[in-house]
Amino acid sequence: MYLYNSASRKRELFTPNHEDVVKMYTCGPTVYHYAHIGNLRTYIMEDVLEKALRYSGYNVKRVMNITDVGHLASDADTGEDKMLKGAKRENKSVMDIAKFYTDAFFADCAKLNIKIPDVVEPATNCIAEYIHIVETLLEKGSAYLAGGNVYFDTSTLEKYYIFNDHNEEDLAVGVRDSVEEDANKRNKNDFVLWFTKSKFEDQALKWDSPWGVGYPGWHIECSGISMKHLGDDLDIHCGGIDNAFPHHTNEIAQSESFLGHKWCNYWFHVHHLNTDTGKMSKSKGEFLTVSLLESKGYDPMAYRLFCLQSHYRRNLVFSWENLDNAVVAYDKLIARIAALVPGDGVDEAALASLKERFAEALNNDLNTAVAVTAVYDALKARTTADTKLAALASFDTVLSLNLLSAAEKKRADAAAATAAEETDPVIDGLIAQRKEAKKAKNFAEADRIRDELKAMGIEITDTPQGTKWKRI
Ligand code: AMP
Ligand code: ZN
Numbered sequence: 001m002y003l004y005n006s007a008s009r010k011r012e013l014f015t016p017n018h019e020d021v022v023k024m025y026t027c028g029p030t031v032y033h034y035a036h037i038g039n040l041r042t043y044i045m046e047d048v049l050e051k052a053l054r055y056s057g058y059n060v061k062r063v064m065n066i067t068d069v070g071h072l073a074s075d076a077d078t079g080e081d082k083m084l085k086g087a088k089r090e091n092k093s094v095m096d097i098a099k100f101y102t103d104a105f106f107a108d109c110a111k112l113n114i115k116i117p118d119v120v121e122p123a124t125n126c127i128a129e130y131i132h133i134v135e136t137l138l139e140k141g142s143a144y145l146a147g148g149n150v151y152f153d154t155s156t157l158e159k160y161y162i163f164n165d166h167n168e169e170d171l172a173v174g175v176r177d178s179v180e181e182d183a184n185k186r187n188k189n190d191f192v193l194w195f196t197k198s199k200f201e202d203q204a205l206k207w208d209s210p211w212g213v214g215y216p217g218w219h220i221e222c223s224g225i226s227m228k229h230l231g232d233d234l235d236i237h238c239g240g241i242d243n244a245f246p247h248h249t250n251e252i253a254q255s256e257s258f259l260g261h262k263w264c265n266y267w268f269h270v271h272h273l274n275t276d277t278g279k280m281s282k283s284k285g286e287f288l289t290v291s292l293l294e295s296k297g298y299d300p301m302a303y304r305l306f307c308l309q310s311h312y313r314r315n316l317v318f319s320w321e322n323l324d325n326a327v328v329a330y331d332k333l334i335a336r337i338a339a340l341v342p343g344d345g346v347d348e349a350a351l352a353s354l355k356e357r358f359a360e361a362l363n364n365d366l367n368t369a370v371a372v373t374a375v376y377d378a379l380k381a382r383t384t385a386d387t388k389l390a391a392l393a394s395f396d397t398v399l400s401l402n403l404l405s406a407a408e409k410k411r412a413d414a415a416a417a418t419a420a421e422e423t424d425p426v427i428d429g430l431i432a433q434r435k436e437a438k439k440a441k442n443f444a445e446a447d448r449i450r451d452e453l454k455a456m457g458i459e460i461t462d463t464p465q466g467t468k469w470k471r472i
Pocket of ligand 1: 031042240241279
């Protein structure tokens with residue numbers, strides 16, 4: 001598989017560190033509000049990456065954190081903890097907010113067929129791991145204490161900036177609220193590893209530490225959780241492009257200084273979902289959720305298809321019109337699958353060639369738009385319905401668009417509608433006679449019966465499920 005690596009700014013052949021497992025880490029949601037459909041674009045594409053790796057035969061172990069402490073409203077370490085902001089907004093405790101929005105996040109994932117990673121770890125579960133890393137960084141001289149907080153000293157690094165191929169606009173979501181200088185920092189990029197002091201003294205969750213009662217910084221959470229479950233190396237780290245700086249840059253700085261060697265080989269960044277007024281962001285207040293789409297009658301699968309139709313390294317513009325187009329495409333696709341009549345046997349050679357084309361698209365830096373085209377190619381292929389259905393079942397282990405189950409439902413709905421249709425012995429009798437005439441190749445008689453029915457005010461249509469009639 002070829003993947004674009006944001007750290008090298010090149011498309012690279014993916015080669016995992018270990019033969020038996022691909023170690024994959026994903027930055028999880030900050031659970032102070034609902035995930036918006038922009039966040040979920042990132043989780044959909046990461047889900048497809050995991051499934052594509054499995055499709056290629058890799059065994060994947062994927063870990064994701066839940067940020068329930070330490071993610072401040074400004075990435076410059078000066079804002080209020082977002083969890084506390086959420087708790088104040090809703091007059092609830094931080095723990096209640098975390099539980100409510102974690103559950104809401106997984107409910108959204110279920111609707112979008114996003115698989116839950118093998119390990120999901122709330123940041124508040126791993127305080128001992130963060131303290132150990134911070135202690136080691138202090139011992140190594142990579143961190144310092146100032147004004148009650150522990151800071152990472154970026155001047156100890158040979159190279160700090162890793163991902164500089166994104167523009168200022170992409171970083172704008174990262175630097176959410178107004179940025180204030182922290183006078184304790186020795187260098188402008190230094191960042192907090194452990195807080196005991198901030199101007200927001202009402203921080204709800206605090207733990208004992210060698211430096212006083214306090215709480216971890218956001219960046220240390222991902223390093224600590226990744227190392228706890230995946231050890232001291234990582235194959236792929238993913239997140240939205242706004243996480244590249246400063247979050248991932250800081251993760252690399254502290255992890256590699258702690259470990260004394262390279263930490264992660266491939267960095268996979270999903271670009272943003274934008275609206276016509278700019279980036280969709282939780283802190284902007286008004287944003288679109290999966291529930292909102294559903295309340296307007298949209299099937300979450302249409303949103304998933306909308307995301308898959310574009311490449312993860314391009315910004316994607318959301319508009320209702322674009323989503324409507326995806327709805328039409330999805331409905332047509334499902335109707336075509338529903339019209340396939342199984343039972344004619346699988347042509348293994350044809351199936352292998354369809355699968356090969358699909359895998360090729362995924363292996364080309366996760367080209368999901370071309371992978372979706374492979375679905376249409378399978379439907380168009382000169383082969384049996386069983387081969388097509390087998391190909392679609394295989395593709396859907398990655399695309400997760402409910403291709404077969406939605407088609408099955410469509411067929412069942414159509415059958416139920418037929419069963420509920422009006423019956424009439426005279427009309428049904430004439431239709432049966434017409435069928436016999438057609439069978440006997442007596443087309444003149446078949447046409448005569450059609451005309452007779454028309455004269456009676458009955459219009460007939462031939463469908464794969466038989467001849468239907470309605471009064472005109
Ligand atoms: P958060 O819950 O804010 O920590 O973000 C969760 C994930 O969504 C992160 O990987 C972000 O980089 C990503 N993200 C944030 N805004 C957008 C957006 N507008 N489009 C796509 N991904 C986003
Ligand atoms: Zn992270």
